[in-house]
Amino acid sequence: MDKTNHAHHKTGFASRLGFVLAAAGSAVGLGNIWRFPYLAAKYGGGIFLLVYLILTVTFGFTLMITEISIGRRTGKSVIDAYGLAHKKFKPLGYAATLVPMIVLPYYCVIGGWVIKYLTVFVSFQGEAAANNKDYFDMFVSSTPQTTLFLVIFVLLTAGVVLMGVQKGIEKMSKIMMPVLIIMTIGISIYSLTVEGALEGLKFYILPDFSKFSIETIIAAMGQLFYSLSIAMGIMITYGSYMPKSASIETSTRQIEIFDTGVAFLSGLMIVPAVVAFSGGPEGVNAGPGLMFQTLPKVFMSMPGGNIVGIVFFLLVSLAALTSSISLMETVVAAICEKTKLKRKMACVAVMIGTVAVGMLSVLGFSVWSDVTILGKGILDFFDFISNNAIMPLVAMFTCILVGYVIKTKYVEEEVESSGVFKSKKLYRVMVKFIAPVCLLVIFIWAVFMPAL
Numbered sequence: 001m002d003k004t005n006h007a008h009h010k011t012g013f014a015s016r017l018g019f020v021l022a023a024a025g026s027a028v029g030l031g032n033i034w035r036f037p038y039l040a041a042k043y044g045g046g047i048f049l050l051v052y053l054i055l056t057v058t059f060g061f062t063l064m065i066t067e068i069s070i071g072r073r074t075g076k077s078v079i080d081a082y083g084l085a086h087k088k089f090k091p092l093g094y095a096a097t098l099v100p101m102i103v104l105p106y107y108c109v110i111g112g113w114v115i116k117y118l119t120v121f122v123s124f125q126g127e128a129a130a131n132n133k134d135y136f137d138m139f140v141s142s143t144p145q146t147t148l149f150l151v152i153f154v155l156l157t158a159g160v161v162l163m164g165v166q167k168g169i170e171k172m173s174k175i176m177m178p179v180l181i182i183m184t185i186g187i188s189i190y191s192l193t194v195e196g197a198l199e200g201l202k203f204y205i206l207p208d209f210s211k212f213s214i215e216t217i218i219a220a221m222g223q224l225f226y227s228l229s230i231a232m233g234i235m236i237t238y239g240s241y242m243p244k245s246a247s248i249e250t251s252t253r254q255i256e257i258f259d260t261g262v263a264f265l266s267g268l269m270i271v272p273a274v275v276a277f278s279g280g281p282e283g284v285n286a287g288p289g290l291m292f293q294t295l296p297k298v299f300m301s302m303p304g305g306n307i308v309g310i311v312f313f314l315l316v317s318l319a320a321l322t323s324s325i326s327l328m329e330t331v332v333a334a335i336c337e338k339t340k341l342k343r344k345m346a347c348v349a350v351m352i353g354t355v356a357v358g359m360l361s362v363l364g365f366s367v368w369s370d371v372t373i374l375g376k377g378i379l380d381f382f383d384f385i386s387n388n389a390i391m392p393l394v395a396m397f398t399c400i401l402v403g404y405v406i407k408t409k410y411v412e413e414e415v416e417s418s419g420v421f422k423s424k425k426l427y428r429v430m431v432k433f434i435a436p437v438c439l440l441v442i443f444i445w446a447v448f449m450p451a452l
Contacts, residue, residue, distance in 0.1 A: 011165055012241035018170035019242050020251050022326070023068075024258035025173040026234050028180065029323030030110060031226040032263040033316050034291045037270040041284030043219050044211030045203040045271070049264070051212075052220040056228075056260050059221070059438070061423070062430040063230045063395055065252045066402055069414040071239025072248065077333035078233035081240065082401075085410065089401050096394045097334045099232035100327040102386040104350075105357035106379045107327060108157065111320040112149030113140065117292060118317055121309035129292075130300035136292040140365040150358050157324040158351045161332055162344060165241050169325055176318045177258070183315040184265040187308060191273040194302060200275030204267055218445050221438065226387055227259055229326060231395040237330045247419040262319075269312075273298050291316070328354070388446035396439035403432035 013019040040048045074081040082093035116139060120129050129135045140146055160168040191197060225231055242251070274284050277298045284290060299305040299312065328350055335346040364371060364378030373381040402411055408428050415421045 012243060013170050013238075014166050014243075015170075016243060016246035016251060018166070018174060019238065019246060020254045020258070021173040021177045022169050022322075023229075023235065023238050023251070023255045025177050025322030026229045026238065026326030027227060027255060027259040027323075028177070028262045029227075029319050030107070030114075030316070031223065031323075032259065033266045033270075033319055035226060036223060036263040037267045037274075038284050038290050039219050039223055040204065040267050041271055041275070041281045043213075043216045044208055045281065046205050046207035047209060047211050048216055048220060049205070049267070050207045051216050052223065052263075053260065055217075055220050055224050056256055058426065058430055059435060060224050060228045060230065060256060061252060062427055062435055063398070064228055064235055064255065065248060065415065065427065066398060066411055066431060067230065067235035068239035068242065068248050068252060069411040070398075070402075071236035072242045072244070073410070073414040075240050077237050077240060077337050078330065079334055080337055081236050086401060086406050089397070089405070092394060092397050092401070093233075095390060095397075096231065096233040096236070097331070099386050099390050099394065100234065100330045102382050102390075103232065104324065104327040104331065105354050106361045106382045107320070107324055108153045108354055109146070109150050109358050109361045109379065111153035111157075111317070111324055112146060112151075113292060114313060114316045114320050115153055116145070116149045117296070118310070118313035121306055121313055124306055126296060126300055126306040126309045130296040133293070136289075141369065143362060143366045146362045146365065147359065150362060151355060153320075153324070154351055154354050154358070156321060157328050158347055160321070160325050161328045162347050164343070165329075169329060172325070173322060176322055180315055180318050180322075181262065181265075183311055184262060184269060187312055187315070188265050188268040190302070190308060191269050194273050194276050194298075196276030197272040200272030200281075201268075203275060203281055204271045214445075218442055221442050222387060222446065225391050225395070227263060228256070229323070231391040231398070232327070232386075233330045233334070234326045237333050238326070240333075245418055248415045249419065249421055249423065270295065277301060389443070392439045392443040392446065396436050396443065399431050399436040399439065403436065408432070 013022065070081050070085055074084040076084060078097045079090065079093035082096070083090035117129065120126060160172050162168065163171075192201060229235060242248075270290070271281075271284060274290070274294055275281055278284070278294070284294075295312070296309060299309040302308055328347075331350050332343065332346045335341060335350065336343055339346070341349070360368075361379040361382065368378065371378060374384070376384055402408060408431060411431075412421055412424060412427075421427070
């Protein structure tokens with residue numbers, strides 16, 4: 001075996017459950033709760049669900065197992081992990097670290113919006129938010145308010161990261177994840193009691209093959225990245241904290257089940273009720289509008305709607321936090337390793353940086369609302385550059401690294417050091433032939449197609 005295994009001097013997760021819940025917490029975020037439902041509605045409901053499931057168990061599995069293995073085998077955070085795997089691939093570590101640095105600030109801005117809506121429902125102002133169609137726009141265009149909630153959300157995130165891996169991230173995940181699951185199931189059941197929700201349920205669950213297209217695959221693939229926290233250094237960082245005795249393959253499967261389960265339930269919670277409320281799938285609008293404009297209306301039309309609103313926005317706050325924690329941890333870990341800064345100092349630096357860069361997105365909705373980069377608003381541009389450009393490339397080069405440079409044995413040995421690698425054949429075919437080609441297609445499609 002290589003010498004790198006003795007490099008474990010940092011504190012990791014105390015248990016495999018802690019690792020699985022933290023990694024699942026990272027994976028379960030706004031991507032599942034507001035991105036998944038509207039993509040499902042837009043790309044044909046049941047057929048999107050089916051394509052997404054197939055991709056998760058093949059593609060998602062391959063990429064996640066690769067990242068966790070590289071992290072655990074090297075015991076390092078992103079930059080050094082790629083460098084140790086092969087010195088020519090060190091720049092890939094920097095590229096992967098860039099993703100959470102771009103995503104964290106705008107993610108915290110949206111997290112701030114969620115906290116704001118939680119306060120709206122907690123103070124029983126749900127009616128105001130539901131009935132005034134300009135409520136959301138007025139809020140996001142008010143710089144002082146959005147800045148305040150951005151700062152609150154960043155402080156909550158940093159609080160957990162400051163406490164460290166075991167006391168902070170692992171402890172929080174063990175509490176937050178089960179609560180999240182219970183709340184999602186509760187609201188899903190309640191949503192299905194809304195008049196007309198069963199039509200929406202049929203649309204959401206039954207695949208209609210006539211709606212299948214290349215776009216369905218591309219959209220499901222993009223969502224997979226966003227959702228499973230792949231190609232942003234998170235799984236490498238968390239993998240480096242993973243106990244050596246824990247089975248990587250089993251853990252990966254459990255993270256996927258968690259993540260896909262929450263995505264499915266989020267769709268169940270949102271799509272049928274919104275379809276019933278707005279009289280058809282076209283009513284499930286994209287992006288922030290769904291969560292902050294349509295859903296408050298749906299909740300307020302239900303009996304006890306304000307309470308449902310409180311539970312829902314509390315749930316989304318927890319989901320957003322578990323993800324922002326993993327994004328911040330990845331950046332903090334990389335900084336600690338590169339600069340030898342103490343963890344506390346690194347955390348404070350990342351906190352300040354996050355608020356500073358987050359302000360660009362905040363101002364993009366107020367004084368800079370007419371500023372566009374490549375025809376996109378500021379927040380959308382950050383989202384585009386990280387999700388559509390950098391992440392598919394990082395994942396593609398990771399596949400090339402493992403498939404052809406250091407060979408699949410590098411990952412296989414690490415997986416087999418803690419159990420049998422049942423899906424080894426599938427893994428080899430995916431990582432060498434299928435994944436890199438698909439990733440290239442996605443990259444070209446996502447980056448160049450909109451321009452044509």
